[in-house]
Amino acid sequence: MxxxxxxxxxxxxxxxRFRSFKSFxxxxxxxxxxxIIIIGFIYIQTQNxxxxxxxxDQSKNMFMLLSFIQMGLILFITPxxxxxxxxxxxxKQTLNILLTTNQSSTSIIFGKLISSVSFLxxxxxxxxxxxxxxxxxxxxxxxxVATILGFYIFTILVFGSVGIFFSTLVRRTxxxxxxxxxVTLFLTAGTAFLFTVTMSVxxxxxTTNNPVPYFFVMLNPIMILFGFLEPDAFKxxxxxxxxxxxxxxxxxxxxxxxxxxxxxxxxxxRKLRPNMKVKSKG
Amino acid sequence: xxxxxDLTKRYGKFTALDSLNLKIEKGSVFGFVGQNGAGKSTTxxxxxxxxSPSSGTAYINGYNISKEPKAVRSQIGYMPDFFGVYDQLKxxxxxxxxxxxxxxxxxxxxxxxxxxxxxxxxxxxQDSYVDVLSRGMKQRLCLARSLIHDPEVLILDxxxxxxxxxxxxxMREILKELKNMGKTILISSHILPELAExxxxxxxxxxxxxxxxxxxxxxxxxxxxxxLIIAKLYRELDKAVNFFEDQPLVSQLVRRDDGxxxxxxxxxxxxxxxxxxxxxxxxxIPIVSFSEIETNLEDVFMEITKGVELx
Numbered sequence: 001m002x003x004x005x006x007x008x009x010x011x012x013x014x015x016x017r018f019r020s021f022k023s024f025x026x027x028x029x030x031x032x033x034x035x036i037i038i039i040g041f042i043y044i045q046t047q048n049x050x051x052x053x054x055x056x057d058q059s060k061n062m063f064m065l066l067s068f069i070q071m072g073l074i075l076f077i078t079p080x081x082x083x084x085x086x087x088x089x090x091x092k093q094t095l096n097i098l099l100t101t102n103q104s105s106t107s108i109i110f111g112k113l114i115s116s117v118s119f120l121x122x123x124x125x126x127x128x129x130x131x132x133x134x135x136x137x138x139x140x141x142x143x144x145v146a147t148i149l150g151f152y153i154f155t156i157l158v159f160g161s162v163g164i165f166f167s168t169l170v171r172r173t174x175x176x177x178x179x180x181x182x183v184t185l186f187l188t189a190g191t192a193f194l195f196t197v198t199m200s201v202x203x204x205x206x207t208t209n210n211p212v213p214y215f216f217v218m219l220n221p222i223m224i225l226f227g228f229l230e231p232d233a234f235k236x237x238x239x240x241x242x243x244x245x246x247x248x249x250x251x252x253x254x255x256x257x258x259x260x261x262x263x264x265x266x267x268x269x270r271k272l273r274p275n276m277k278v279k280s281k282g
Numbered sequence: 283x284x285x286x287x288d289l290t291k292r293y294g295k296f297t298a299l300d301s302l303n304l305k306i307e308k309g310s311v312f313g314f315v316g317q318n319g320a321g322k323s324t325t326x327x328x329x330x331x332x333x334s335p336s337s338g339t340a341y342i343n344g345y346n347i348s349k350e351p352k353a354v355r356s357q358i359g360y361m362p363d364f365f366g367v368y369d370q371l372k373x374x375x376x377x378x379x380x381x382x383x384x385x386x387x388x389x390x391x392x393x394x395x396x397x398x399x400x401x402x403x404x405x406x407x408q409d410s411y412v413d414v415l416s417r418g419m420k421q422r423l424c425l426a427r428s429l430i431h432d433p434e435v436l437i438l439d440x441x442x443x444x445x446x447x448x449x450x451x452x453m454r455e456i457l458k459e460l461k462n463m464g465k466t467i468l469i470s471s472h473i474l475p476e477l478a479e480x481x482x483x484x485x486x487x488x489x490x491x492x493x494x495x496x497x498x499x500x501x502x503x504x505x506x507x508x509x510l511i512i513a514k515l516y517r518e519l520d521k522a523v524n525f526f527e528d529q530p531l532v533s534q535l536v537r538r539d540d541g542x543x544x545x546x547x548x549x550x551x552x553x554x555x556x557x558x559x560x561x562x563x564x565x566x567i568p569i570v571s572f573s574e575i576e577t578n579l580e581d582v583f584m585e586i587t588k589g590v591e592l593x
Binding site: 093094 | 332335336338347355356358360362371379380383431
């Protein structure tokens with residue numbers, strides 16, 4: 001297991017990614033932008049407050065704002081970081097050499113996945129001290145921050161696996177990238193839209209206890225994030241609109257996304273190298 | 283040892299490789315000659331476990347490429363015809379990465395990498411970034427990379443293509459050294475003379491079929507039978523014409539436009555060629571130079587496309 005995650009591909013990718021000055025600049029600008037948003041948010045809130053105070057509920061709103069910004073960043077950047085890792089090697093003509101080494105396909109795929117999302121993980125972790133400003137004003141517990149961090153890491157790995165999947169299967173990076181963004185768009189905007197439509201149908205009373213909206217929420221990471229930030233929101237929604245399933249949405253999300261992750265990784269590992277067995281005779 | 287049995291690769295209706303059979307003995311150097319699209323790279327890719335065959339199989343040191351691809355990979359050092367390098371990686375790090383990929387320990391890699399860099403004359407470039415090296419240096423580094431796990435078999439797909447003359451000579455010298463080290467080498471090229479010096483056996487592939495196999499001299503003789511020779515003279519051109527016209531192995535004698543040399547076809551062995559030159563000199567024919575025009579692949583294929591089946 002140790003060899004799987006601490007493999008030569010991962011070591012090399014870390015070296016390449018973190019050696020460049022661009023990585024340092026990217027991280028610096030991201031933290032700067034995040035700081036400006038926080039300072040701006042606090043400034044506006046205190047200006048609008050008659051006493052010039054920043055209250056715990058405002059602190060919670062700020063945390064929610066930051067969480068959604070980070071989520072947007074994850075959904076926007078992850079496909080870009082992962083969809084080119086295998087197809088890019090193929091285009092650069094380095095993949096063939098790599099595939100003739102003794103490294104297992106599993107080790108290569110995991111090395112590529114972890115290294116490609118590592119920069120994003122670094123950005124998220126590096127932003128934690130900035131996030132921690134919310135503790136100064138209250139409204140958010142350390143447990144909630146840890147949960148959100150765990151949720152981010154899990155989401156990054158799942159969407160990263162989708163990128164790796166297309167990158168392995170599709171020869172050209174641009175097509176792999178478009179396909180990955182397409183899936184990301186479906187799982188965010190697409191499921192949100194379908195949720196809205198099916199909920200409207202429920203509310204019109206055409207069907208009762210229709211579970212379909214539940215499945216769309218279950219697949220939507222932004223709505224699940226909202227559920228983590230406002231735990232009561234979905235309970236209320238579920239009871240009012242009769243989604244019909246009494247099972248925690250976060251757990252359903254965890255299970256469905258774990259299945260997606262495993263399928264994507266399994267196919268990527270199987271398809272990385274050709275099946276050398278002769279398929280037909282003559 | 284490499285053994286290829288009825289190896290076939292089809293892409294739809296197109297047959298890239300057609301029932302290839304080949305046996306390359308341990309420690310020998312086999313040159314694979316063929317034009318673009320002849321099937322050289324397809325063969326090499328299948329042997330390197332990068333492409334699955336449509337039918338047939340191959341064994342490398344007794345390991346079946348279809349059933350034991352992992353074992354095959356540990357036996358071969360593969361150098362593709364076109365390859366890229368990673369940006370921002372130094373030559374030492376490049377070799378270290380592939381060494382680690384073959385499961386070589388760090389302490390062993392530290393000893394091995396300087397030796398390999400020395401073998402390919404790149405010690406002075408060990409801390410240079412790979413992407414800024416010249417093409418010749420990249421080719422040599424890639425060759426060093428293919429040797430990092432000390433494979434018994436080397437599969438080198440046009441290692442000298444695109445190199446300038448000096449880099450070609452350097453590459454040839456390294457390959458000679460590898461041959462002396464006892465490696466079994468399968469090497470491809472477009473240019474027959476390029477392989478002639480270092481290969482024990484040559485195979486000519488055309489349209490996915492092996493059309494000729496044997497030593498360079500055998501193949502050239504079978505394909506062409508005759509050599510084109512140019513003799514440059516210091517005066518006495520007429521005397522030289524009379525002399526060469528009388529020689530039974532000489533034909534198609536022509537005076538060249540420069541007015542001081544002759545060209546003719548010679549149908550004989552190398553020993554007979556030496557005898558011819560000795561005889562000319564003993565007849566006081568003032569020969570300044572006496573050279574055989576190298577046969578290139580295009581000439582050989584001109585013969586093949588005439589429909590000569592040789593193997």
